[in-house]
Amino acid sequence: MSIKQMGGQTVRLQSPPTAAAWAAVVGKLEGEGPLGQNFDFISEDSYFGEASWEKAESAMMKQCFSLACDKGQIAPSQLDYLFAGDLLNQCTGSAFALRDSDVPFFGLYGACSTMTESLSLAAMVVDGGFADAVCAATCSHFCSSERQFRFPLEYGGQRPPTAQWTVTGAGAVILTAGGSGPFITHITTGKIKDLGITDANNMGAAMAPGAYDTLKAHFADTGRGPGYYDAIFTGDLGVVGHQIVIDQFRKDGIELEGRYFDCGMLMFDREKQDVHTGGSGCGCAAATLCGYVLPRLQSGVWNRVLFAATGALMSPTSSQQGQSIPGICHAVAIETAIPAV
Amino acid sequence: MSIKQMGGQTVRLQSPPTAAAWAAVVGKLEGEGPLGQNFDFISEDSYFGEASWEKAESAMMKQCFSLACDKGQIAPSQLDYLFAGDLLNQCTGSAFALRDSDVPFFGLYGACSTMTESLSLAAMVVDGGFADAVCAATCSHFCSSERQFRFPLEYGGQRPPTAQWTVTGAGAVILTAGGSGPFITHITTGKIKDLGITDANNMGAAMAPGAYDTLKAHFADTGRGPGYYDAIFTGDLGVVGHQIVIDQFRKDGIELEGRYFDCGMLMFDREKQDVHTGGSGCGCAAATLCGYVLPRLQSGVWNRVLFAATGALMSPTSSQQGQSIPGICHAVAIETAIPAV
Numbered sequence: 001m002s003i004k005q006m007g008g009q010t011v012r013l014q015s016p017p018t019a020a021a022w023a024a025v026v027g028k029l030e031g032e033g034p035l036g037q038n039f040d041f042i043s044e045d046s047y048f049g050e051a052s053w054e055k056a057e058s059a060m061m062k063q064c065f066s067l068a069c070d071k072g073q074i075a076p077s078q079l080d081y082l083f084a085g086d087l088l089n090q091c092t093g094s095a096f097a098l099r100d101s102d103v104p105f106f107g108l109y110g111a112c113s114t115m116t117e118s119l120s121l122a123a124m125v126v127d128g129g130f131a132d133a134v135c136a137a138t139c140s141h142f143c144s145s146e147r148q149f150r151f152p153l154e155y156g157g158q159r160p161p162t163a164q165w166t167v168t169g170a171g172a173v174i175l176t177a178g179g180s181g182p183f184i185t186h187i188t189t190g191k192i193k194d195l196g197i198t199d200a201n202n203m204g205a206a207m208a209p210g211a212y213d214t215l216k217a218h219f220a221d222t223g224r225g226p227g228y229y230d231a232i233f234t235g236d237l238g239v240v241g242h243q244i245v246i247d248q249f250r251k252d253g254i255e256l257e258g259r260y261f262d263c264g265m266l267m268f269d270r271e272k273q274d275v276h277t278g279g280s281g282c283g284c285a286a287a288t289l290c291g292y293v294l295p296r297l298q299s300g301v302w303n304r305v306l307f308a309a310t311g312a313l314m315s316p317t318s319s320q321q322g323q324s325i326p327g328i329c330h331a332v333a334i335e336t337a338i339p340a341v
Numbered sequence: 342m343s344i345k346q347m348g349g350q351t352v353r354l355q356s357p358p359t360a361a362a363w364a365a366v367v368g369k370l371e372g373e374g375p376l377g378q379n380f381d382f383i384s385e386d387s388y389f390g391e392a393s394w395e396k397a398e399s400a401m402m403k404q405c406f407s408l409a410c411d412k413g414q415i416a417p418s419q420l421d422y423l424f425a426g427d428l429l430n431q432c433t434g435s436a437f438a439l440r441d442s443d444v445p446f447f448g449l450y451g452a453c454s455t456m457t458e459s460l461s462l463a464a465m466v467v468d469g470g471f472a473d474a475v476c477a478a479t480c481s482h483f484c485s486s487e488r489q490f491r492f493p494l495e496y497g498g499q500r501p502p503t504a505q506w507t508v509t510g511a512g513a514v515i516l517t518a519g520g521s522g523p524f525i526t527h528i529t530t531g532k533i534k535d536l537g538i539t540d541a542n543n544m545g546a547a548m549a550p551g552a553y554d555t556l557k558a559h560f561a562d563t564g565r566g567p568g569y570y571d572a573i574f575t576g577d578l579g580v581v582g583h584q585i586v587i588d589q590f591r592k593d594g595i596e597l598e599g600r601y602f603d604c605g606m607l608m609f610d611r612e613k614q615d616v617h618t619g620g621s622g623c624g625c626a627a628a629t630l631c632g633y634v635l636p637r638l639q640s641g642v643w644n645r646v647l648f649a650a651t652g653a654l655m656s657p658t659s660s661q662q663g664q665s666i667p668g669i670c671h672a673v674a675i676e677t678a679i680p681a682v
């Protein structure tokens with residue numbers, strides 16, 4: 001076992017990469033939410049100037065990638081790798097967005113966990129000495145997701161109270177070797193967890209076991225308790241899944257409340273915005289990370305954050321065939337100082 | 342720039358991981374082809390004992406993963422990570438296959454390039470000191486792919502001569518730190534290349550620019566010519582794409598013929614099997630690698646192989662919206678001895 005392996009599912013980066021720049025681009029509804037003032041760009045037009053929602057999603061992602069490069073004063077040609085994925089069939093949202101980037105490209109599919117899956121691999125590749133600068137990115141769009149996963153919007157389908165609202169948003173983080181932080185210090189990679197939930201309108205319940213499992217593994221592997229962190233985020237469990245995670249840890253005698261938040265709950269004002277149990281989609285965790293969490297690490301509001309995006313690895317076909325919904329969660333520790341070993 | 346970076350798109354592994362075990366599982370048609378005697382298991386039943394083709398694909402992948410572990414005498418619990426993906430929407434083929442494995446899971450989407458995308462990341466994670474043993478795997482199934490990408494099989498759609506035949510097959514490779522080889526020595530990660538091909542029945546032409554670009558980058562970055570290798574494989578360009586790559590290199594004054602093969606052409610006997618321009622699908626390169634290439638490296642028939650799987654990053658939706666087809670190709674050098682620096 002190498003000195004990077006902490007046992008279990010966690011690795012400690014020896015030369016933690018710096019989150020050198022990031023950007024978040026969202027749609028109008030997200031811009032009207034509680035985090036609205038944090039985003040780099042809010043589009044008033046859900047089509048982002050394009051002729052289809054799928055093309056809109058790619059345009060949003062492309063803009064977000066471009067903004068991250070601009071903010072970091074890093075040209076795409078200086079990037080060694082891109083790690084990106086999204087929810088659309090065959091991940092065309094990200095592939096079409098980045099096809100002209102001329103950067104070596106690793107396509108990922110982690111459903112709504114893609115932001116931390118991409119960050120995990122990006123950080124390992126930098127720490128492993130394979131790259132000096134890389135970008136991790138993901139996106140989702142409410143309209144393209146509804147069409148693909150549920151019903152055409154024109155149908156006006158009713159949504160049960162446990163349903164979530166796919167965020168129209170994109171996030172991109174540029175990691176560089178060295179730098180002055182915030183640093184990606186630890187990575188806990190999730191296992192697929194499937195406890196038999198078959199209701200595709202209750203993704204929070206389907207993903208909560210994965211989130212609980214990964215957070216528990218992270219605490220066990222690192223010897224850190226929740227109290228080590230200023231804030232812990234999952235995304236995107238919504239109200240239902242967030243409460244399940246709290247309840248599960250209470251059974252273990254561990255209290256998360258007060259420092260544990262869910263990106264799906266932060267993105268919208270559920271009193272004023274009709275999003276049921278909260279936001280979801282790759283873009284939810286991505287835009288929350290890039291618009292809200294990383295800036296607060298940079299400004300010193302927080303010094304230690306555990307960020308754990310969650311995904312549901314089902315498809316409409318698997319649900320139609322009666323399959324249950326496998327969930328997964330990948331966690332990354334982001335800290336303003338490199339902890340002593 | 343670290344000592345692992347060779348400039349351009351290629352990295353040289355400092356402690357090349359060993360391909361310690363592998364397995365290939367295929368369908369009946371593939372078993373009747375020229376490579377038939379090489380595979381670990383050939384299913385006479387296209388349903389693999391399941392009730393749907395999607396479930397069949399997962400069953401095949403699960404069997405392949407299990408066989409690779411058995412052959413390597415490595416329990417899944419000894420694996421640090423799994424890297425897997427497939428062609429199905431939301432990559433359910435691999436996620437459902439591996440959901441009970443209890444191994445930290447990175448889901449990938451590289452279309453038919455997934456075998457080398459997964460091998461690339463798996464090898465970097467081992468060489469980077471994050472893992473001692475990992476598995477890279479992928480699969481595709483003719484029937485689930487036809488239903489999803491083209492027409493229901495019952496429709497009996499006609500296929501043009503440039504069309505390819507999705508291979509029913511799975512491949513899994515276990516990489517370990519150290520070992521006695523075959524070693525993954527170099528990784529050249531592809532950029533997305535889109536030259537404007539819009540015909541979804543001519544994937545070979547759409548993917549050939551990506552293959553040419555990645556092979557060219559590999560030769561430039563490493564200083565190796567094609568003659569360094571005993572054999573060079575792309576997958577899955579078929580007859581049309583294979584010829585385009587040969588022609589492109591001829592324009593550069595480089596002759597590939599004689600040592601350059603395409604997995605899509607090797608998998609089937611195009612005289613006797615009605616597969617048009619050749620095989621395709623994630624499983625084509627994967628089963629060719631695990632059933633044909635790795636055994637020949639192990640037995641010493643070859644000592645140096647460049648293996649470059651190719652993927653088309655489109656979806657039915659992107660094609661319906663008139664988008665062209667982005668291609669990508671990731672190359673890995675596999676050698677029986679670690680070359681001197």
